Amino acid sequence: MSPRRWAWLAASAVLAALLAVVVVWPQALGLAGSYGPAQVVALRGLTVAGGAVAPVLIVALALAIRPARWPLVAVAGVTAAATVFSGVVLLSRGLSSDSVPVADAPGEVRVLAFNTLFDGAGPAVVADLVTATGADVVVLPETSAATTQQAAALTGGDFQVFHHQAGTGITSATGLLVASSLGTYGDPQPDPSGGLGSFTVRPAPGSDGPPITAVHAWPPTADAMARWRDDTVWAVRRCRGTEGAIVAGDFNATLDHPALRSLTPCADAAASRDAAGAGTWPAGWPTWAGAPIDHVLADARAWDVVAFSVLDAAGGSDHRPVLAVLRPAG
Missing domain, CATH: 3.60.10.10 (Endonuclease/exonuclease/phosphatase)
Structure with a gap:
């Protein structure tokens, strides 16, 4: 791979990583209270679902557009990693809730x-x-x-x-x-x-x-x-x-x-x-x-x-x- 293609690959990976951080952990960049990132990160479950599909589509596109395949593969890898990270955050917070308790306890x-x-x-x-x-x-x-x-x-x-x-x-x-x-x-x-x-x-x-x-x-x-x-x-x-x-x-x-x-x-x-x-x-x-x-x-x-x-x-x-x-x- 030529130096120019290596540079293009690295730039693609870095840009994809920055975008991924904005989507799944904008607080790292101080953006969780800013318009755009605040709305996207609120729907973490939806972005995890989308992120699970996106790498497959990107790799399929890379196979179809062979000259640009490696930058696209890098983007797919970053997307997959970000999705796993966001999924772990979501699961660690928990997705199920308690049933309503039947009996009251004193002081409850x-x-x-x-x-x-x-x-x-x-x-x-x-x-x-x-x-x-x-x-x-x-x-x-x-x-x-x-x-x-x-x-x-x-x-x-x-x-x-x-x-x-x-x-x-x-x-x-x-x-x-x-x-x-x-x-x-x-x-x-x-x-x-x-x-x-x-x-x-x-x-x-x-x-x-x-x-x-x-x-x-x-x-x-x-x-x-x-x-x-x-x-x-x-x-x-x-x-x-x-x-x-x-x-x-x-x-x-x-x-x-x-x-x-x-x-x-x-x-x-x-x-x-x-x-x-x-x-x-x-x-x-x-x-x-x-x-x-x-x-x-x-x-x-x-x-x-x-x-x-x-x-x-x-x-x-x-x-x-x-x-x-x-x-x-x-």
Whole structure:
């Protein structure tokens, strides 16, 4: 092989390697919070599936275009290696979730998070989920005050109902139900910079329930990357900076994204139960292909995660509900 072809081969391999890093581990280049890489890495399962097919197609192309075959073979090799790496990451995070435990244990708190998609799931669907899972805390992004109230009533009304709407559209509305068994809570404290209705409630004097934050982070669209980063950082800080905190909802982010890379002393419930690779959006896709963007975080000093479930699609929402079962640590 001539020096010129060796140079072409090396350049092809290097460029393919850089592209592979951007796709499967953009945090290595500081790009996991940037438009493009942030969206691609969120769908890790889908890229693994595509990467499994791509090397075969590239080699077939190399055999058909003989003069350029070695650079193409190098690209195929890099693609295969990147796919294996990404597959190992996905499997290490876990793709299966727990079944919903039947019996409650003393002190146990069950946290349900469900983005109802423009209020579309409806109060009956929400109430059925709450009843079936035995949820004590229910976070409902994209849900109206009326649906939140009606869902609480349909479950028997043993919940304190909170709601915050940051703008005029339903996407900026978030509901929260907190079981009366957890005590009395004060008024919602909204995210001061968030536009989609995230807020925190804290136990009133004399109550010893956990601080709870309901999250709906801005999606990482081309014109809103800074807002997305700010929203997710705020949500994680609510957990890291508050003893005993529970933070749940639609983060529009996965463990590959900057805000969720460092959670200590908090823990991601899905990661604690080897289910952090199971996608929650879009609900119509298999969980291995979707993006795990709905989370429950908990202060690991106060809570042990004993179960995490990605539930079946419900009510036509594009998000799957998730349930975390927490018990007092120790």
